[in-house]
Amino acid sequence: MPAVNSIGAPNPVDLDARLTKKEHKEEKQKDKESGTEKIYRLIPDGEFEIIPLGEDPSKGIKIGAGLPELVKKQLEACLKQNAEIFAWSASEMPGIDPEVACHQLTLDPRAS
Known part of the structure; x- marks a missing residue:
């Protein structure tokens, strides 16, 4: 089973559901603005x-x-x-919106 990893987060899986949807959205926006947005990715398990x-x-x-x-x-x-x-x-993939078909690279913008 693949593990979940998060770049820039001490706790990769946040199970704290005490935030409302609005508060969660505000937190996410703050992370984006500060450049510390949590980016999750799968870690391959095995050969x-x-x-x-x-x-x-x-x-x-x-x-x-x-x-x-x-x-x-x-x-x-x-x-x-x-x-x-x-x-x-x-x-x-003609006819498919690039917003659907493209992916985001998990790079830290502060890295050189």
């Missing part, structure tokens, strides 16, 4: 192997190396059978 999907070696999917052999073979077959549903660039 991986890359399953190539087609001729291009740069187009591959990572799967857990510790999976049972039968599961690996079934997963690989399923991924290859459905390889056409994966998009590797924005140009392969």
Whole structure:
């Protein structure tokens, strides 16, 4: 199970629900303004192997190396059978709003 990590936060998971939605929104806005916004990301757990999907070696999917052999073979077959549903660039997703398709890099703006 992947762990959750937070950049710039001493406690990565805040389970304190004592703030109202309005207060939570205000806290979040303060974090954005001060440059200390909490950015959560998954930390991979374990070793991986890359399953190539087609001729291009740069187009591959990572799967857990510790999976049972039968599961690996079934997963690989399923991924290859459905390889056409994966998009590797924005140009392969015409008509999709970039706000939906783009991601944010987790970089600290104060880092040099």
